[in-house]
Amino acid sequence: MSEKLDVIIFGASGFTGKYTVFEAVNVLQNYRWGIAGRSQTKLENVLKDMGAKAQKNLMSTPVIIADIENEGSLIAMASKCRVLVNCCGPYRFFGEQVVRACLEAGTHHVDVSGEPQYMETMQLKYNKLAQERKVYIISACGFDSIPVDLGIIFIDKNFDGVVNSVESYLQTYTKGESQGGAGIHYGTWESAVYGLAHSNELREIRRKLYSEKLPKFQPILKPRPLFFRSDIGNGICLPFPGSDRSVVMRSQRFLYEQEHKRPVQMHAYIVFKTWIAAILVALFGVTFGILTKFSFGRQLLVKYPKVFSLGFFSHEGPSEAQMESVQFSFIMRANGWPKSEKLLEASDQYADLPSKTLTVKVSGSNPGYGATCVAVLSTAVTILKENDKMPGSGGVLAPGAAFAKTSLISELEKYDRGIKFEILANK
Structure with a gap:
């Protein structure tokens, strides 16, 4: 291969990887791209299957063989492209090797991790080196962090004032039916099991990562009760257990430290239509949390995901019909002060309570294997097109920090399975 590819999709034969290949037909149509993984046969089968699905012959797409256990092959792979899209998780086990290879090769790296320990460890260990090598390492580039982190960037650009806080309310539903879910592949389940099992690591990681605490800006956004009814989502709400808040806080800290912007406080919630659904999910969450604390419990969860998730997670993953039926929306309400x-x-405090609100909606379809794949590819495209609009010359960053001044939001809105940002109310 005489000339570098623009993008390589690593882990292309995995469940998320193969649908990333499918979305690449549109998102990367103006770029030179290839796929990578351990098995030539599996990778060629992905090109055949996703090409048939996209009604396009993909068999001339470059195929690179790389093994997560072979450092030399990872460096060789990274050396063949400008941006590596890493779909090989759980990132707790398989992420750092690829990050190191990209740093060695001078190649930008994006992934769809939702694992705070991995993301913040990469920032702690490699941020300085990434800056020196002029490489961007950006995680959380899929659902659900991109809608929320970029949603707050969208809010900030349209608020016409100073934002103090944002509450985010996630709803998922299937077309023509009541709220529900179509299922998620086992890889996400495994990441959640080990992430929660080792959640106590985060305090020490953050102590090392952030030597100084942010000022306490008033008024402080306090978390809601465990259960509460909200008119925003028109349902019963629970705290959302994903990585949204930790990703947003990384972006906001960066923008405060580097650009002297007042950091936005944020809490995330998920909405259910009935009390019964909310209570059952809460009971599941408690049971799941307890089991992750014990080795035997983790073994059971990893071995029998379908049993313990009541069929929501499985090794085979959802069908394409199920995936395409799922819609999602984040209703995000911001409070703050007008421009006047x-x-x-940025460190000054207001004497008066917030007097201005802005409500936005961030929505899309097929969140796990449509919107996610479009999002991570769109971040790669944005790095290629608008490197000069990104902060500094490199670093380990959250998406909001990395892409705040780019046109990533517009890029995300171009595609059928992309993500739409809209203003609902401005008062």
Whole structure:
């Protein structure tokens, strides 16, 4: 291969990887791209199957063989492209090797991790080196972090004032039916099991990562009760257990430290139509949390995901019909002060309570294997097109920090399985 490819999709024969290949037909149509993984046969089968699905012959797409256990092959793979899209998880086990290879090769890296320990460890260990090598390492580039982290960037651009806080409410539903879910592949389940099992690691990671605490900006956004009814989502709400808040906080800290912007406080919730559904999910969450704390419990969860998730997670994953039926929306309500009341310094405190609100909706379809794949590819395209609009010359960043000044939101809105950002109310 005489010339570098623009993008390589690593882990292309995995469940998320193969649908990333399918979306690449549209998102990467103006770029030179290839796929990578351990098995030539499996990779060629992905090109055949996804080509048939996209009604396009993909068999001339470059195929690169790389093994997560072979450092040399990872470096060789990374050296063949400008941006590596890493779909090989769980990232707790398989992410760092690929990050190191990209740093060695001088190649940008994006992935769809939702694992705070992995993401913040990569920032702690490699941020300085990434800056020196002029490489961007950006995780959380899929659902559900991209809608929320970029949603707050969208809010900030349209608020016409100073944002103090945002509450995010996630709803999922299937077309023509009541709220529900179509199922998720085992890989996400495994990441959740080990992530929760080792959640106590985060405190020490953050202590090392952030030597100084952020100022306590008033008024403080307090978390809601465990169960509460909200008019925003028109249902019963629970705290959302994903990585959204940790990703947003990384972006907001960066923007405060580097650009002196007042950090936005944020809490995330998920909405259910009935009390029964909310209570059952809460009971599941408690049971899941307890089991992850014990080796035997983790073994049971990993071995029998379908049993313990009541069929929602499985090794075979959802069918394409199920995936395409799922819709999602985040209703995000921001509170703050109008432009006329802006303070001189980001560290200054307001004497008055927030008097302005903005409500936005971030929505899309097929969140796990449509919107996610479009999102991660769109971040790769944005790095290729708008590197000069990204902060500094490199670093280990959250998406909001990395893409705040780019046109990523517009890029995400181009595609059928992309993500739409819209204003619902501005008061």
